[in-house]
Amino acid sequence: MADALLDVRHLSTRFTTREGVVRAVDDVSWDVKEGETVALVGESGCGKSVSALSIMRLVAQPAGQIVGGQAVFKGRDLLTLDEEAMRRVRGREIAMIFQEPMTSLNPVLSIGRQLTEGLEIHLGKTPQQARGRAAELLGMVGIPDPERRLPQYPHQFSGGMRQRMMIAMALSCEPSLILADEPTTALDVTIQAQILELMKDLSRRLGVAMLMITHNLGVVARYADRVNVMYAGRIIEQGTARELYGNPRHPYTLGLLRSVPRLDEPRRSRLAPIDGQPPDLTRLPAGCAFLPRCAFRVDRCSVERPPLVPVAHTGPEPHVSACWEAERVIARQETR
Numbered sequence: 001m002a003d004a005l006l007d008v009r010h011l012s013t014r015f016t017t018r019e020g021v022v023r024a025v026d027d028v029s030w031d032v033k034e035g036e037t038v039a040l041v042g043e044s045g046c047g048k049s050v051s052a053l054s055i056m057r058l059v060a061q062p063a064g065q066i067v068g069g070q071a072v073f074k075g076r077d078l079l080t081l082d083e084e085a086m087r088r089v090r091g092r093e094i095a096m097i098f099q100e101p102m103t104s105l106n107p108v109l110s111i112g113r114q115l116t117e118g119l120e121i122h123l124g125k126t127p128q129q130a131r132g133r134a135a136e137l138l139g140m141v142g143i144p145d146p147e148r149r150l151p152q153y154p155h156q157f158s159g160g161m162r163q164r165m166m167i168a169m170a171l172s173c174e175p176s177l178i179l180a181d182e183p184t185t186a187l188d189v190t191i192q193a194q195i196l197e198l199m200k201d202l203s204r205r206l207g208v209a210m211l212m213i214t215h216n217l218g219v220v221a222r223y224a225d226r227v228n229v230m231y232a233g234r235i236i237e238q239g240t241a242r243e244l245y246g247n248p249r250h251p252y253t254l255g256l257l258r259s260v261p262r263l264d265e266p267r268r269s270r271l272a273p274i275d276g277q278p279p280d281l282t283r284l285p286a287g288c289a290f291l292p293r294c295a296f297r298v299d300r301c302s303v304e305r306p307p308l309v310p311v312a313h314t315g316p317e318p319h320v321s322a323c324w325e326a327e328r329v330i331a332r333q334e335t336r
Contacts, residue, residue, distance in 0.1 A: 004031035004072075005209050006055070006177055011069035013047075013054045016062075020282035024050040026067075026233040032177060035207040037200070039224035039241070040336075041214060041256070043278055047233040048098065048213045052179040055095055056080075057086050073177070081335055083098075092122040095170035096179040101162035101214075105154040111165055112150030115172060137168040142194060160187045167195060174206060181213045196223055205318045217260050226317060229253050232279050232289035235308065239319035249311045249321035249329050251294045288323075296325040 013025040025047045032038045040048045040289045053059050055071050055078060071078040078089065091095075098104040105113060115137060125133065131150065136145035143165040152160055163184070170178050176319035178204035180199070184192040200223055202208050213223060220227055220241060229237040229246045229252065237250040248254045255274040285291065301324055311326045313318040323329060 003033060005034045005036075005074065006211075007031045007070075007072040008051075009072070011051065011054060011071065012067045013050050013064065014067050017062045017282070020290070022281045023233050023284060024064075024281060025054060026284075027235070028230075028235050028236065029069075030228045030235060032209045032211055034176070034209055035203060036225050037203060037210045037212060037223055039212045039214060039227045040230060041217065041218040041220055041227060042230035044215075045278055046230040049181050051230075052096065052181055052213060055179065056090060056094065058082075058096075082258065088122075091118045091175070092173045093171065093175050093177065094177045095185045096177040097166050097170045097181060099182040099185060101159065102154065105162060107154055110113065110151050110153055111157070115150075115165075115169055117168065118172055131155070133172065134168075137172055138165070140169045140171070141165075141198065143168075145204065148226060160191060163187055169201070171202060175208065177209045177211070177317045179211045182215070183212070183220070183313070184216075188242065190290075192219075199223075200325075213222045217256060219265055229256070232284060233281060234289070234322070236290070236322045237295055237320065239312075240317050243312065243319045247319070249319065249326040250290075250323045251296045251325075251329055252290050253321075255293075255328055296328050297324060300324050308336065 003275050008031060009023055009029050011028045015022040015024055021196055028047070028051060030038065031226065040051065042048055050059065054066050059066060066079060071093065073089070077153065083087070112131060112134055115134035116127065119125045119130035121128065125161055128291060134150060135146040136148060143149060143161055143164055148159065156322045157165070169182060183199070184195055187195060196219065199210065213220070224241045228235050229250065231252050237244065237248070237253045237280060244253065245257065248257055258272040259274060274293055279289050281286070285302070287303050287305055288294070291297050291301045294301070306322045306324050308320045308322045310318045
């Protein structure tokens, strides 16, 4: 897309294991515009985090390999940059909030040093200036008495506070794009709301775009402009948050929405889980990967993989779905 800040085209990432080749990300395309929040949702193991790691060129080698596609950021394909150029992009232009703060923070460096390092390298700040900015960032994400906490180490903080430090590190150099991989997993509900509001406010004020990777469909509904639903390494539905929540056109998306508790349903209503298990990514079927779990399946689904095709275009962005029976899905939703 011409006006996209980041345009991912036909991205494919694979891992070689003893059991076979895992197609973790399989011909995936999506984009993020300036100042926009885009969500990537799906079950664990569907390829969400690997997609973000591929963009940052952080896939563990040699087992993991980006085998195809492009990630065009501000006119440059990140997948073809040399390592030195990619280092200048990481942290300064694209920042990432990792899912596991304890394994992402360096246990032998103080929090202050981990925050000031990027400020000194990318922004050219003096150690004194960087320390002042680091304290400001810790205060911004809700850590009390930040000056006193700067010399401390990650093990001296709770899991929630470590997650907030990761967010502060991502915000430190005011990047154009933040890849947020489950950014509030370790936080209680109150702090989750504060951090998400902070990140959304930053996006509005500074034009920072965000890719939000999450399982929390409530977070997606409130904060995302557009949504990409992933299943078995592939995008199976894309659209605006309003359109996708109001008119899901893939059985998997419909199942995700029906498995979430709702306040407008009777208290005795039972949740409708998605039966079965995700497929083995080393042995994907020729047809639709969701076939064994799908209530809408037809014979065609077992032999022919459905492409992403437009199913509605009620707004500025098309609503696309990879399902041969998309019309039956919307009919079932309307009669619920």
